[in-house]
Amino acid sequence: MDSRLADFIRDTPAGKVAGEIIGKCVHCGFCTATCPTYQLLGDELDGPRGRIYLIKQVLEGKPVSEKTRLHLDRCLTCRSCETTCPSGVKYSHLLDIGRQVVEERLPRKGGDALMRGLLRETLTRPGLFGTAVKAGRMLRPLLPSGLADKLPPDAREELRPWPAPGGHQRRMLTLAGCVQPALAPNINAATARVLDRLGVALVEDAKAGCCGAVRFHLNDQAAARDDMRRNIDAWWPHVEGGIEAIVVTASGCGVQVRDYGHVLADDAVYAEKASKISNLCRDPLEVVAAARDSLLPVLAAGKQRRGPLAFHSPCTLQHGLKIRGVAEELLAAAGYDLVPVADGHLCCGSAGTYSLLQPELSLRLRDNKLEALTAASPQVVATANIGCLTHLQAGCTLPVRHWIELLDEALA
Numbered sequence: 001m002d003s004r005l006a007d008f009i010r011d012t013p014a015g016k017v018a019g020e021i022i023g024k025c026v027h028c029g030f031c032t033a034t035c036p037t038y039q040l041l042g043d044e045l046d047g048p049r050g051r052i053y054l055i056k057q058v059l060e061g062k063p064v065s066e067k068t069r070l071h072l073d074r075c076l077t078c079r080s081c082e083t084t085c086p087s088g089v090k091y092s093h094l095l096d097i098g099r100q101v102v103e104e105r106l107p108r109k110g111g112d113a114l115m116r117g118l119l120r121e122t123l124t125r126p127g128l129f130g131t132a133v134k135a136g137r138m139l140r141p142l143l144p145s146g147l148a149d150k151l152p153p154d155a156r157e158e159l160r161p162w163p164a165p166g167g168h169q170r171r172m173l174t175l176a177g178c179v180q181p182a183l184a185p186n187i188n189a190a191t192a193r194v195l196d197r198l199g200v201a202l203v204e205d206a207k208a209g210c211c212g213a214v215r216f217h218l219n220d221q222a223a224a225r226d227d228m229r230r231n232i233d234a235w236w237p238h239v240e241g242g243i244e245a246i247v248v249t250a251s252g253c254g255v256q257v258r259d260y261g262h263v264l265a266d267d268a269v270y271a272e273k274a275s276k277i278s279n280l281c282r283d284p285l286e287v288v289a290a291a292r293d294s295l296l297p298v299l300a301a302g303k304q305r306r307g308p309l310a311f312h313s314p315c316t317l318q319h320g321l322k323i324r325g326v327a328e329e330l331l332a333a334a335g336y337d338l339v340p341v342a343d344g345h346l347c348c349g350s351a352g353t354y355s356l357l358q359p360e361l362s363l364r365l366r367d368n369k370l371e372a373l374t375a376a377s378p379q380v381v382a383t384a385n386i387g388c389l390t391h392l393q394a395g396c397t398l399p400v401r402h403w404i405e406l407l408d409e410a411l412a
């Protein structure tokens with residue numbers, strides 16, 4: 001696609017990135033076929049090719065309208081289009097640039113601005129969010145059902161402890177994250193137990209917080225960069241101390257940490273450190289799969305059949321981190337019978353704060369996803385991201401678990 005970017009952006013770092021990405025798109029439209037919002041709405045402007053065209057217009061200096069913003073807001077940032085695109089168009093990076101410009105040109109007002117401000121300030125503060133979750137559990141009958149359904153029961157009483165980190169030379173760092181400690185504290189604890197069996201001590205640093213994804217995708221990109229710099233500062237002494245990896249147990253956060261190097265590429269102070277942090281970032285699937293030769297025989301020796309399981313691969317795992325088939329292999333080795341799931345490439349509708357900002361589209365996607373996941377009557381659903389987990393759990397009676405919790409139980 002040819003573009004003539006306007007003076008305000010052409011010679012900026014963002015303008016150069018945007019120009020390159022737009023230039024790679026050859027209008028073929030293959031991506032529209034795998035775009036969840038195009039499938040639901042059938043409008044070219046609710047597919048990747050149409051959105052690229054809208055962003056190009058904005059960056060060429062055309063006026064920004066509510067309609068432009070609506071079509072960009074409806075994008076899930078699921079990156080299914082990136083997986084499909086034969087030309088390697090980095091759509092999500094272009095979307096970040098386009099959304100930021102649209103936000104500046106057409107500031108939000110009223111309830112929309114208020115809702116986004118509330119989400120930015122509550123979700124990114126683990127203490128505040130934890131208190132809100134506790135209060136929400138107590139007031140559950142009074143909450144709107146869409147919100148009440150998203151609150152899982154308090155599982156801390158069943159929480160088994162982290163192993164003591166003292167016994168191993170190999171050390172990895174993990175990110176506590178912002179919402180996961182309050183909603184599903186067992187996920188990081190289960191990861192620590194599994195890695196302990198692999199001879200790795202897993203440690204957290206309380207000075208790190210939200211990975212930055214919440215603010216970044218709510219278009220407060222300057223504050224998101226501050227979140228990233230704070231995490232880099234918290235982690236850097238550990239990096240210098242020789243940690244092997246930063247294990248991020250929510251694939252949605254993992255994809256953001258993997259992007260630190262790109263997002264902070266023009267930061268004179270942090271660019272190099274950010275790139276190093278991105279290179280150290282691992283999904284637990286990558287760490288566990290690297291030890292598959294020693295782990296699979298242990299799992300096979302268990303010989304226990306654990307029943308049918310449907311795996312939901314989050315978009316951030318399969319399209320963002322490009323990890324496919326690994327959780328399925330491990331869960332099968334642990335004794336689960338993996339059932340087929342149709343349209344596994346499609347988003348479940350969670351997509352960070354999307355389920356709260358675009359509830360109608362989100363619920364349609366969730367209904368479709370749950371139909372596909374439960375078609376072969378599994379007894380449990382497994383996934384790899386806290387957002388997908390709580391979103392799916394809110395709509396179904398089957399247990400929805402993080403795969404590492406199931407692996408931890410199989411190894412116990």
Ligand code: SF4
Binds near residue numbers: 037047078
């Ligand atoms: S990121 Fe997902 S929803 Fe957005 S355009 Fe690409 S495929 Fe469609």
Ligand code: SF4
Binds near residue numbers: 026030086
């Ligand atoms: S598949 Fe890639 S090249 Fe083709 S229209 Fe979509 S983004 Fe452009």
